[in-house]
Amino acid sequence: MSISAEDIKKLKQEVGIAAAQRVKSGMVVGLGTGSTTAFAIEELGRRLAAGELTDIVGIPTSFQASVLGKKYGIPIRSLDDVDRVDVAIDGADEVDPHKTLIKGGGAAHTREKVVDSLATLFIVVVDESKLVDKLGSTFAVPLEVLPMAISPVTRAVEKLGGKPDLRMGIKKDGPVITDQGNMVLDVTFEAIADAAELEKTLNNIPGVVENGLFVGVTDLILVGEFKDGKPQIREIS
Structure with missing residues (x-):
């Protein structure tokens, strides 16, 4: 079965929403960068507006995440303002069987590594195309x-x-x-x-500030994939 761009977008949306559903009131949330995480940020904003969530703050990993967080009504703070990160939600360009990642397609991997490494729970949100057997096989x-x-x-x-x-x-x-x-x-x-x-x-x-290899940081991966033509989310923990 060939997967269209619209199907991929739908998968990303489903996964982003699923990750945002794991955030609880009072949490400090690391806001990742990229197209899949954007759906998670939008869902967090929806939950706040609906009263499902209260008292969360977002720690952005990029200008993009900061702009999106503000757009959807999430209070934005810096690491200077908090003493912890409860959960971080971020995408990846590659994920191998050991939950090691390559990130940095959006050139935000330095801030992402800081925030994601601090998180008590780091959730990676990807569609099935990002899963690889060997790291570096599709992405530099x-x-x-x-x-x-x-x-x-x-x-x-x-x-x-x-x-x-x-x-x-x-x-x-x-x-x-x-x-x-x-x-x-x-x-x-x-x-x-x-x-x-x-x-x-x-x-x-x-001269190297940071690289996009994320080793031993990931706690949970939510993978959007098609089974029998239907989108579903698989957990890898």
């Missing part, structure tokens, strides 16, 4: 890099066997600039044998 590993360090980081990554590409803007001349004012190198590896080791190695390169 994004590195957020200080602009002054692009050349030396490129050389260092090449020595590790990676193929780095400077991410360029769409409908914008020049490179993508992150919310922190940095650039993004998308690094393709033929194989990622040890994601935890690679995560550390990449972050130890001077």
